[in-house]
Amino acid sequence: MELKLAPEDEKRIEQSIRQKYTKVASSPEGHFNYPTGRAGLEALAYDAERVEALTDNIVASYCGVGNPFTLMPIRGGEAVLDIGCGAGVDTFIAASMVGPEGKAVGIDIIPEMLERAIQNLHETTFKNVTFQLTSAGNLPFPDESFDMVISNGVFNLIPDKTRALAEALRVLKPSGCLMIADQILTGQLQADTKARIESWFR
Amino acid sequence: MFKQAGFVDIELVADTGFNSSPVTKGALFRATKPVISIVKEKEKVMEDSLSKYKEFFDQTYAEGTLDRKTKHLIALGASLAAGCEA
Numbered sequence: 001m002e003l004k005l006a007p008e009d010e011k012r013i014e015q016s017i018r019q020k021y022t023k024v025a026s027s028p029e030g031h032f033n034y035p036t037g038r039a040g041l042e043a044l045a046y047d048a049e050r051v052e053a054l055t056d057n058i059v060a061s062y063c064g065v066g067n068p069f070t071l072m073p074i075r076g077g078e079a080v081l082d083i084g085c086g087a088g089v090d091t092f093i094a095a096s097m098v099g100p101e102g103k104a105v106g107i108d109i110i111p112e113m114l115e116r117a118i119q120n121l122h123e124t125t126f127k128n129v130t131f132q133l134t135s136a137g138n139l140p141f142p143d144e145s146f147d148m149v150i151s152n153g154v155f156n157l158i159p160d161k162t163r164a165l166a167e168a169l170r171v172l173k174p175s176g177c178l179m180i181a182d183q184i185l186t187g188q189l190q191a192d193t194k195a196r197i198e199s200w201f202r
Numbered sequence: 203m204f205k206q207a208g209f210v211d212i213e214l215v216a217d218t219g220f221n222s223s224p225v226t227k228g229a230l231f232r233a234t235k236p237v238i239s240i241v242k243e244k245e246k247v248m249e250d251s252l253s254k255y256k257e258f259f260d261q262t263y264a265e266g267t268l269d270r271k272t273k274h275l276i277a278l279g280a281s282l283a284a285g286c287e288a
Contacts, residue, residue, distance in 0.1 A: 032222065033221065033222050033223060034220035034221065034222065034228075035220075040220075043219070043220075044218065044219075044220070064220075065218055065220045065222065065228040066218030066220060066228045066229070066230050067218070067230075068230065070215075070216075070230065071215055071230055071231075071232045072232060153228075156226075161203060162203065162206070162207065165203060165204060165206075165207035165209070166207050166208070168207075169207050169208050169209060169235055172235040173235070174235055174236065174237040174238060175234060175235065175236075175237045176234070176235050177232060177233065177234050177235075178204075178209065178231075178232070178233045178234075178235075179230075179231070179232050180230070180231040180232075180233075181218055181228065181229070181230050181231075182228070182229060182231065183221070183222045183223075183226040183227065183228055183229075184226060184227060184229050185225060185226055186225055186226060186227050
């Protein structure tokens with residue numbers, strides 16, 4: 001079932017992801033078939049108080065596909081990793097939940113999205129948030145360093161999902177949770193590798 | 203995929219209602235990293251003890267003033283004299 005991709009295919013996929021998300025970094029509006037920004041956050045029932053605490057600019061950058069925070073409670077003092085944090089909205093929500101004793105770390109492979117995340121961070125007063133340019137397949141964190149790992153609309157884009165899952169498991173503490181909101185294919189999976197790569201974004 | 207990675211309590215909890223295309227749908231997944239079970243903990247303790255024993259055994263029979271063959275012959279003689287059936 002797992003697609004075996006050559007390095008050049010992975011590179012092509014990464015380039016097309018970069019092409020799309022460079023534009024999304026300025027504004028996600030019009031790039032997705034579902035609501036983004038404040039409308040997205042409201043439709044997905046994000047905690048209104050926590051969203052209210054964020055600036056309009058930050059809220060406008062949201063383009064998640066679900067609300068991973070509905071899956072398990074995140075407690076004060078915990079360490080949370082946001083894989084594919086994009087502009088950082090989920091990272092900020094996590095940061096507000098873990099409080100000053102905890103930490104929220106966002107990672108992404110798109111420099112433009114991280115730039116937006118850091119800009120967004122300056123519009124908050126969070127002292128417990130960091131962002132890093134790194135891929136899900138090679139997490140620069142020690143084993144068992146996070147209580148929770150979240151990811152929103154990202155895993156569907158990752159070429160080597162097996163590796164990303166193994167890394168997520170590694171950095172999680174025992175009994176820690178992985179909470180993912182993502183797109184799953186309900187239609188037919190194309191047998192042809194080339195066709196699958198062409199239709200990577202759906 | 204989650205199970206192969208080593209996760210447990212894997213659950214597709216709900217649809218998100220945000221579908222990126224006619225052939226995809228948004229879904230929420232939760233999976234947990236297992237806590238090492240008591241059995242595995244005991245296995246680990248046994249493994250540690252065995253490795254210490256192996257270290258002791260290897261050191262005892264290492265080449266030294268007496269060569270390994272001589273040491274083994276001494277051990278054989280001692281065990282025969284003691285009536286050790288192992």
